[in-house]
Amino acid sequence: MTITQEYLERSRLFRRLKNGAHGQLVELYAARLVEVGLSRIGTWRCLNVVGNLLDWMASHRARLANLDERMVERYLRHQGAKQSIQLGDRAALKRWLLTLRTAGTIAPAAVSVNTPQEQIFAEFGDYLRSERGLTARTIVHHLPAIRRFLCEVCPAGATDLGKIKQEDVIRYVECHAQDWSSRSAKAMCWSLRAFLRYLHHTGLNPHALAGCVPSIRQWKFASLPTYLSAAQVQRVLDGCDRASPTGRRDYAILMVLSKLGLRADEVATLTLDDVDWRAGEMLVRAKGRQRARMPLAPDVGAAVVAYLRDGRPKSSCRELFLRSLAPHVGFCSGGAITMIAKTALERAGIRGYAHQGAHIFRHSLATELLHSGATLSEIGQLLRHKSHDTTRIYAKVDIEALRTLSLPWPGGAQ
Known part of the structure; x- marks a missing residue:
C-alpha cells in the first residue's frame, strides 16, 4: 500500500x-x-x-x-x-x-486558434526539422529572436513578410546588436539567417536576405575556461547527503558530470536502457543528434547502482534520474541538472565563478586530465568535440607548457 x-x-x-x-x-x-x-x-x-x-x-x-x-x-x-x-x-x-x-463531465479543452504569426512559426519549425535536421529543443531557441524581429519589422503580420528589404535587416541588427552580450548577438544573427533563408526557400520573400545579416565580431579563445580543482570537486561530492534518496540521486548525477564530463542535457536524457552493465558502457545522446558510447567508470557505476537500489522511486518512467517529488518522472530539460549542480556548489561554499552550473564540471575534468598528461586530442575524444578548436581553449590553462613558449627577458630570466 x-x-x-x-x-x-x-x-x-x-x-x-x-x-x-x-x-x-x-x-x-x-x-x-x-x-x-x-x-x-x-x-x-x-x-x-x-x-x-x-x-x-x-x-x-x-x-x-x-x-x-x-x-x-x-x-x-x-x-x-x-x-x-x-x-x-x-x-x-x-x-x-x-x-x-x-469522465466526460465537462467539455473538452478549447482548441487554440493559431494566429498568422504562430502559423509562420509552426511552418518555420517544420522547415528547420525536415530541411536542416534540427531538434525541437534547438528550434525553440530560434523563436524569441524571430518574434522580436517580426514585431518590429513586420508589425502588420504575415502579409508584410514579402516586403522585408535588405536595409530593414541591417538596420535591425545594428540597432539591437549591443542589447546583450556578443554571444547573444551572434545567436540573434544565426536565428535571423535561418528565418530569412526559410522565407526565400518557401517563396514568402523574393529576396535572398540571409547573406546580408551582418557578422558579429567575437574573438575566439578570448576567455579562460572556468574550472574547479580536484579538491574542490571532491568537496562538492562530499557535500551530498548520501543517506537520503535525493542525496544519492544528486551524488550520482554529480559523479556523471565530474567523472564522465557529460553535459546537463545529456544527463537529463539518460535512460535505464542506455546503461550496458555487462560491457561497462553508457550510451550518451550528444549534441547534433550524435550518439556515443562511453566507458562507465567503476566509481560512477557504483554511485548509479546505489541510487537505483536505494534512491530511485518506483516508476514506469524509463529515464535514469527522476524527480524526487511526485509525479516521479524524468527531468524535462537539462535546466534541472544545472540547478542540482548549482545547489551543490553553493552547499560546498564554492562561489564567485563566472559559470556556476553543470558545465563547470566538464571544464574541470578536461583541465585535470590536461594536468595529468593527457593530450588535447585525447581530451577532445572524451568530451566528444567536433572541432579541435573547441578543445584548444584548454591549452590556455596549461601554465607549465606555456612557459616553454615564452621568450627570454633581457638578463636571461624567462
Whole structure:
C-alpha cells in the first residue's frame, strides 16, 4: 500500500468530499493521485484545493459542467486576494480538469486558434526539422529572436513578410546588436539567417536576405575556461547527503558530470536502457543528434547502482534520474541538472565563478586530465568535440607548457 493510499483511508477531508455531491468524481481524482504517487502532504493539498474550488462554485451557483480553464483562473484570482497561491495549486486543478474530461463531465479543452504569426512559426519549425535536421529543443531557441524581429519589422503580420528589404535587416541588427552580450548577438544573427533563408526557400520573400545579416565580431579563445580543482570537486561530492534518496540521486548525477564530463542535457536524457552493465558502457545522446558510447567508470557505476537500489522511486518512467517529488518522472530539460549542480556548489561554499552550473564540471575534468598528461586530442575524444578548436581553449590553462613558449627577458630570466 502506497503512502497516498494510506492517507486516503484515514483522511476526514477525503471522506467529506467523497460523501458530497461529486463523490464519484473525487474518487476518480484520488485514484489519479495514487497513480502518480504523491506524498501525504501533496495529496492533502490537492484534495483541499479541489474542495475549496467546489465550495466556491457552490457559493456562486456555478454548475460543474461549466467548469473550464477560465473559471479556474477566476477562482485563483479570488483565492489570491485572500491568501497566496502555492506552486502546486495550478497543477492540482489542471489534474482535476483532466479527471473531469476523462469522465466526460465537462467539455473538452478549447482548441487554440493559431494566429498568422504562430502559423509562420509552426511552418518555420517544420522547415528547420525536415530541411536542416534540427531538434525541437534547438528550434525553440530560434523563436524569441524571430518574434522580436517580426514585431518590429513586420508589425502588420504575415502579409508584410514579402516586403522585408535588405536595409530593414541591417538596420535591425545594428540597432539591437549591443542589447546583450556578443554571444547573444551572434545567436540573434544565426536565428535571423535561418528565418530569412526559410522565407526565400518557401517563396514568402523574393529576396535572398540571409547573406546580408551582418557578422558579429567575437574573438575566439578570448576567455579562460572556468574550472574547479580536484579538491574542490571532491568537496562538492562530499557535500551530498548520501543517506537520503535525493542525496544519492544528486551524488550520482554529480559523479556523471565530474567523472564522465557529460553535459546537463545529456544527463537529463539518460535512460535505464542506455546503461550496458555487462560491457561497462553508457550510451550518451550528444549534441547534433550524435550518439556515443562511453566507458562507465567503476566509481560512477557504483554511485548509479546505489541510487537505483536505494534512491530511485518506483516508476514506469524509463529515464535514469527522476524527480524526487511526485509525479516521479524524468527531468524535462537539462535546466534541472544545472540547478542540482548549482545547489551543490553553493552547499560546498564554492562561489564567485563566472559559470556556476553543470558545465563547470566538464571544464574541470578536461583541465585535470590536461594536468595529468593527457593530450588535447585525447581530451577532445572524451568530451566528444567536433572541432579541435573547441578543445584548444584548454591549452590556455596549461601554465607549465606555456612557459616553454615564452621568450627570454633581457638578463636571461624567462
